[in-house]
Amino acid sequence: MKLNPDSLTTHLEQHLLPAYLVSGDEPLLTGEAADAVRARARAVGFSEREVHFLERGSDWDDVRASAGNMSLFSSRRVVEIRLPSGKPGTAGNKALVALLERKDPDTLYLILTPRLDRDAQSADWVRAVEAHGAWVQVWPVDLDRLVGWLRGRCRRLKLDATDEALELLAERTEGNLLAAHQELEKLTLLAPDGRVTADTILSSVTDSARFDVFQLGEAVLSGDAERALRMVAGLRAEGTEATLVLWALTKAMRDLWNAMANPAGAKPRTWQRQSGALDKGLRRASRLSFPALTVRAGRADRMVKGRLAGNAWDEIALLAADICGRPALPLTQSMLK
DSSP: OEEOHHHHHHHHHHOOOSEEEEEOSOHHHHHHHHHHHHHHHHHTTEEEEEEEEOOTTOOOHHHHHHHHSOOTTSOEEEEEEEOTTSOOHHHHHHHHHHHHTSOOTTEEEEEEESOOOHHHHTSHHHHHHHHHSEEEEOOOOOHHHHHHHHHHHHHHTTOEEOHHHHHHHHHHHTTOHHHHHHHHHHHHHHOTTOEEOHHHHHHHOOOOOOOOHHHHHHHHHHTOHHHHHHHHHHHHHTTOOHHHHHHHHHHHHHHHHHHHHOTTSOOOGGGGGGHHHHHHHHHHGGGSOHHHHHHHHHHHHHHHTTSSSSOHHHHHHHHHHHHTTOOSSOOOHHHHO
16 A cells, blocks of 8 residues: 555554655655654554664564564554665565564554655565555655645644745745744744744744755746856755756756757656646746857866866856856856857
């Protein structure tokens, strides 16, 4: 069985399966999903909890021995297995399958991992979880869904936030749900009447947005210059390598060029989940000068490598604006030569 964080709550009100796998890279949502399973287990008598941290190649003897022994007080227990890599290795795969197939009514297995890649998803132990329990997949909340997510949280906290306030809060906490949740909890104290406006956000919420280079690629394809430049500044402040940021921008350029040159072909695989952004890019692609974009990208690359005087981050920001169709400093003829 597969679940998501929203369906998990309803599921737990009606069922408690022998095993749950919670996977994902969003700490707030994975933590809440795991807490929900633990709380439901405690409510029905699983009063003990054991936690095992296991890397790839770890010795699984302790887990096997624990599962085979009676609980110290003959009570029901939750055996929590944390896999930081998401890949337990051959020995771990076999051990997990064997544990899940034991069907011990007094033991509930809770397995926590980061996001599982395609190979990991097809492993025998993951299939065993799906056969005997439930797999809760946690996905990041992208910008298009963030305002709705914040609105739902406000309802739970009895906050009445205006649309403008929610959009501003989303801008300031994008990519950092934990910070968003903490800011909402803080607002329950700062807004005793529950009313949250844009002025409330401006006066009380710091900019805690966190970005990754894939989000930057999506932003420039969408043509959202303001968001793209905020991301470049944020990535720079977080210490992201300029080479990686430049790679994301040049990849967006290539995807846009390939899609424009072959309109009947399949979209680039990487952008299947961001097809809307690519569609927006295609609508303005004919107005972009790809030779000039290539020159700008080349200049940024040489600056990163120290082969050309100048600030590489400034050139990267100019490239992001150019791809968005909002050139801030056009290239001169001498630069184009």
